[in-house]
Amino acid sequence: MKYARLTKEQFEELHQEFATFLATQSIDKKEWEFMKIKKPEMVEEELDTFSDLVWDNVLEKAEYLENILPQQMFLFKIEKEQMKLIALKIMDESKDITKEEDYTWLQQNYMTEEVEFYTADKKFSEDWKQDVFALIKQGAIITQGELYAFFEDILDKAK
Secondary structure: OOOOOOOHHHHHHOHHHHHHHHHHOOOOHHHHHHHHHHOHHHHHHHHHHHHHHHHHHHHHHOOEEEEEOOOEEEEEEEOOOEEEEEEEEEOOOOOOOOOHHHHHHHHHHOOOOOEEEEEEEEEOOOOHHHHHHHHHHOOOEEEOOHHHHHHHHHHHHHO
């Protein structure tokens, strides 16, 4: 398995796609039920293969990631050969920007000394999808990039 097996909820959400996948493997409902009883190792293999196909497709389309922690925000832009990072660090340890009240505080105070900005570029390894997946495993979520674009614009104007 290249990535991680989908959760039960994700399989339920992708039920129709999974049925189509099984059909492409010449596995109908009757065969699938038989496999679950008599060939559980084959079932495991099919679940893993489908999971990898889904992750490959998702990662191929991902352009932005966000990971918001109590005092830090990591915003990633995925480019062809590298990923760009904009990071914010909240200096006041009593703030928790994962909570609505303190996130509102950040929206009003991001240009003060209480918030530090960092930027970085990192070239991808041989398998860029694994690099992106590693960030997802650490808690990043795929987004449309609104926050990244917002802070990128601010940083560009500050230059």
